[in-house]
Amino acid sequence: MAPFWERFPEVAACETRVVMLPYAKGGMPADTYGFLELYCDEPTCDCRRVLLQVRTEAEPNTILATINYGWESVAFYTRWMHGDRKLAREIRDASLDPLNPQSKWSLLLLNLFQKVVLFDPAYVARLARHYAMFKQGLFKPTSGKGADSPQARANTDTQ
Secondary structure: OEEHHHHOHHHHHHHOEEEEEOOOEOOEOOEEEEEEEEEOOOOOOOOOEEEEEEEEOOOOOOOOEEEEEEOOOHHHHHHHOOOOHHHHHHHHHOEEOOOOOOOOOHHHHHHHHHHOHHHOHHHHHHHHHHHHHHHHOOOOOOOOOOOOOHHHHHHHHHO
């Protein structure tokens, strides 16, 4: 998984989801919480999911939660997980990623994500669009005027 903000910094600066808690609520301290997107950088993988690192404005280098979320159907993830419907549902419903950093706030942040953030269909569509942008940039052209094409190599040889 690789950070979206490193490949598309201008888009990330404008389109990263942020939740502001002006006062402590449900045990969460008042702060601005950013949901930073990471996408799969394997060119042949089509997992259609995002890892979201939740960080605060006060401590931007501290990961408070890592959420695994997929916007496709449970059937899609069941196929992708080779028949494991339980894991497919966890991806579709959003879950804490067991292999990445978590904190004492992780469950509360997951709940915030599931109950508030995911209720914005435009945001879910944005995640799918960001995924497509990210994956499209992983494929090198194999014909035409791409850097590896015979025509591009011929142009380089004659310059």
